[in-house]
Amino acid sequence: MKYEEFQKLAAEEMQQIPDAELPEVPKEMLHNFLTQSRAMRKDGVLGWEVVQETENGIKTLFLPLMKAEQRYGVTFWYQVNPENGTYEMRTEQEEPTMQQEPIGTYGMMWMQWMEDNHPEKVEVMKFHHRYLTVARSVDKRAWEYRNRLDEQYMEANPRPHGFEKILEWEQTRTHYTDSATIRDIVHLAVTTP
Numbered sequence: 001m002k003y004e005e006f007q008k009l010a011a012e013e014m015q016q017i018p019d020a021e022l023p024e025v026p027k028e029m030l031h032n033f034l035t036q037s038r039a040m041r042k043d044g045v046l047g048w049e050v051v052q053e054t055e056n057g058i059k060t061l062f063l064p065l066m067k068a069e070q071r072y073g074v075t076f077w078y079q080v081n082p083e084n085g086t087y088e089m090r091t092e093q094e095e096p097t098m099q100q101e102p103i104g105t106y107g108m109m110w111m112q113w114m115e116d117n118h119p120e121k122v123e124v125m126k127f128h129h130r131y132l133t134v135a136r137s138v139d140k141r142a143w144e145y146r147n148r149l150d151e152q153y154m155e156a157n158p159r160p161h162g163f164e165k166i167l168e169w170e171q172t173r174t175h176y177t178d179s180a181t182i183r184d185i186v187h188l189a190v191t192t193p
Contacts, residue, residue, distance in 0.1 A: 003029075006039065011066065011079075012124045012191055014039075015046055025082050032084040039082070048082040061085070066127070077127055095129045103132065106146075107139030110186045118189045125191055137193035142185040149177040 003023040006014065022039035030037060036051040040062075047064040063080045067087060070076075078087035103111070111131075114122050125131035153173050160169050 010128060010192075012121065014065065029083050032086070034083075034085050037082045037085065048080055048085075050082065050085040052085060063087070066090075090127075095131075095133050098132065101132075101136065103135050104139040104143065106142035106181065106186050107135040109182065110138040110142075111135050113187055114189065121189060121191055130193065134190060134193050138185065138188075138190060142181050145185050146177050146181040149180055153177060 001017060001021045001023050003025050006017070006023045009017075017039075019041055022041075024036070024038040025034075027035075033052050033054050034050055035053045035058075037048055040047065040049050042049075042062050045064050047062055049060065049062050052059045052061070063082075063085065066077060066079050068077050077090040079090055080086070081088050122131060125134055150173065153176055157169070157173070160166060
């Protein structure tokens with residue numbers, strides 16, 4: 001894979017690239033006395049191996065793709081710049097909070113399911129400020145899907161007459177549409193809106 005294509009990927013997409021396809025930074029793009037910079041995994045961690053040649057000798061370093069630093073009770077995230085071997089602070093746009101833009105029932109169910117089953121993916125989405133955005137997207141898709149199922153169910157099973165039959169019909173319809181929505185939309189490990 002070419003370096004330029006690799007740099008356009010999101011962090012979780014970078015993680016999916018096989019070792020044999022990890023790129024190297026073209027020599028003409030290297031700065032800060034670097035003579036080589038190539039993506040690699042070390043102990044399962046994706047990062048960049050950089051070789052720096054100065055008057056004091058040659059140094060080879062492994063720089064993880066991302067690192068976190070705690071200051072004043074706040075976590076600051078940094079991503080390595082493989083062209084010069086330094087870390088740069090992530091300055092991604094914050095996503096709207098739950099108070100600013102509430103998340104519906106299915107989005108909340110998806111968040112809980114993801115935190116229970118895929119906490120590593122949740123951390124990556126939070127890092128990229130899109131966890132709540134994806135939850136809102138899942139909620140929207142789930143309601144659209146549920147409404148379609150609801151219409152299909154009503155066409156295939158006309159509403160009966162009589163209070164008890166209507167009550168049973170409503171419970172069956174709700175159970176069918178809700179369980180199918182949870183199975184087909186909510187319990188999927190999606191990471192993009």
